[in-house]
Amino acid sequence: MKVLILGAGVVGAATAYYLCREGHEVEVVERHSAAGMETSFGNAGGLCPSFAAPWAAPGMPMKVLKMALKADPPVRFSLWPELERLRWTRRWLMECNATRFRINKLRMQRVAHYSLACLKRLMAETPIAFDFHAGGVLQLFQTEAECQYGNIAASALKEFGIPHNVLNGRDALAVEPALREATSKVAGGLHLPSDASGDSHIFCQALTAWLRGQGVKFHFGTQVRRLLHEGGRVVGCETASGALKADATVVALGNQAPALLAPLGIKLPVYPLKGFSITALVTNPDQAPTMSVMDEHNKVMISRLGNRIRVAGMAELVGHDLSLKADRRDVLVRVARSLLPNGIDYENATFWTGLRPMTPDGPPILGISGWDGLFLNSGHGSNGWTQACGTSRVVADLVCGREPEIDLDGLTIERFRQ
Numbered sequence: 001m002k003v004l005i006l007g008a009g010v011v012g013a014a015t016a017y018y019l020c021r022e023g024h025e026v027e028v029v030e031r032h033s034a035a036g037m038e039t040s041f042g043n044a045g046g047l048c049p050s051f052a053a054p055w056a057a058p059g060m061p062m063k064v065l066k067m068a069l070k071a072d073p074p075v076r077f078s079l080w081p082e083l084e085r086l087r088w089t090r091r092w093l094m095e096c097n098a099t100r101f102r103i104n105k106l107r108m109q110r111v112a113h114y115s116l117a118c119l120k121r122l123m124a125e126t127p128i129a130f131d132f133h134a135g136g137v138l139q140l141f142q143t144e145a146e147c148q149y150g151n152i153a154a155s156a157l158k159e160f161g162i163p164h165n166v167l168n169g170r171d172a173l174a175v176e177p178a179l180r181e182a183t184s185k186v187a188g189g190l191h192l193p194s195d196a197s198g199d200s201h202i203f204c205q206a207l208t209a210w211l212r213g214q215g216v217k218f219h220f221g222t223q224v225r226r227l228l229h230e231g232g233r234v235v236g237c238e239t240a241s242g243a244l245k246a247d248a249t250v251v252a253l254g255n256q257a258p259a260l261l262a263p264l265g266i267k268l269p270v271y272p273l274k275g276f277s278i279t280a281l282v283t284n285p286d287q288a289p290t291m292s293v294m295d296e297h298n299k300v301m302i303s304r305l306g307n308r309i310r311v312a313g314m315a316e317l318v319g320h321d322l323s324l325k326a327d328r329r330d331v332l333v334r335v336a337r338s339l340l341p342n343g344i345d346y347e348n349a350t351f352w353t354g355l356r357p358m359t360p361d362g363p364p365i366l367g368i369s370g371w372d373g374l375f376l377n378s379g380h381g382s383n384g385w386t387q388a389c390g391t392s393r394v395v396a397d398l399v400c401g402r403e404p405e406i407d408l409d410g411l412t413i414e415r416f417r418q
């Protein structure tokens with residue numbers, strides 16, 4: 001079978017791997033000159049199934065409003081009445097209650113844990129390297145209230161059977177000694193030993209290079225203009241350099257998926273949530289963290305990626321705007337310095353922004369599209385690196401006409417049609 005994959009972010013690259021592994025003829029279409037150049041470029045690097053959870057949580061609307069009113073707010077939203085954002089926000093608000101949160105979190109957990117297992121198998125089956133580190137993640141608390149939150153989170157982790165250790169301040173410093181020089185208070189933490197980290201951009205580049213050697217064809221620098229269909233069946237796409245035909249087409253276009261699918265009457269409730277990151281070189285390895293640290297006080301994640309650290313956070317509902325703002329960079333540097341004051345070259349850090357492809361309820365949208373020959377692998381939100389291998393394995397199974405290894409209840413577009 002010939003399969004077209006639209007998009008070479010981490011989701012498209014992983015989908016290409018699973019379909020190539022099945023022996024199919026695979027072609028990938030990507031508008032950039034290389035893989036992993038958009039949202040998969042500079043994310044926080046966390047492979048964190050243990051705390052994969054929806055943004056839509058009970059009390060979140062009020063929290064978001066309060067955060068937006070703070071100095072250097074971690075959350076910002078445009079007041080411009082854009083229809084797509086208003087629709088998305090309405091759906092998001094409907095998910096912000098305890099019942100929906102639990103359902104959505106369980107769905108995300110199902111995909112995310114499966115995904116980390118898939119990634120580990122992929123690593124065993126290929127020679128690719130991407131600064132993977134399996135040392136776990138430390139959720140860091142600076143106040144007593146945050147420690148209380150940690151206790152609540154721990155009881156949920158216990159219920160779901162996820163390994164974790166609740167730590168006081170001293171124990172948190174023992175788990176991640178680089179924090180000993182922190183000028184911010186370390187009041188406590190939650191250590192999630194089964195989580196990991198890695199560079200998703202390097203993963204995309206290494207995997208696509210390897211896949212080329214396996215016969216996968218990449219059409220880089222090629223913009224997809226529209227999907228082609230004949231008699232209710234999608235048969236490929238039209239690109240700036242001509243038509244590409246296939247037996248099956250997978251949409252892995254991140255934030256651009258809704259625009260491409262709309263002409264077919266497929267309404268994908270995916271909206272961009274902008275975030276920022278800096279990447280800085282480690283100048284003294286003894287003073288840099290060995291694991292990912294999620295600073296719950298500032299909602300900023302710091303990951304060690306080889307000889308660099310990545311510091312990422314913030315959430316802005318401002319459409320597809322990709323402008324870089326110096327004040328966001330300054331906040332990330334300030335937060336990172338307060339935790340890791342030495343051993344990092346902050347002066348020469350690179351600054352980046354990206355758009356998380358968010359569904360209003362949290363889980364991604366996988367598989368069936370309502371059109372024969374067309375499959376979805378979209379809406380991975382703030383957990384796309386964590387979920388990419390699992391969702392791609394699921395979609396590859398569906399393309400092959402096989403039952404996926406995990407239950408798809410609540411993970412397809414059907415949940416938005418009911």
Ligand SMILES: Cc1cc2nc3c(=O)[nH]c(=O)nc-3n(C[C@H](O)[C@H](O)[C@H](O)COP(=O)(O)OP(=O)(O)OC[C@H]3O[C@@H](n4cnc5c(N)ncnc54)[C@H](O)[C@@H]3O)c2cc1C
Pocket residue numbers: 006007008009010011012029030031032035036037038039040041042043044045046047048222223224225252253254255256273274275276277301312313353354355356357378379380381382383384385386387
């Ligand atoms: C600040 C920040 C921090 C994050 N931290 C984490 C984290 O720690 N852990 C985690 O799991 N996730 C994290 N994420 C989320 C994660 O990065 C995304 O969910 C993931 O990268 C989405 O991958 P994707 O392949 O769907 O999208 P993308 O990487 O955006 O890929 C889509 C591709 O489609 C291409 N494309 C689009 N339109 C067209 C077209 N018309 N023709 C041809 N090509 C096209 C694009 O060029 C792009 O390469 C973070 C995101 C941000 C912004």
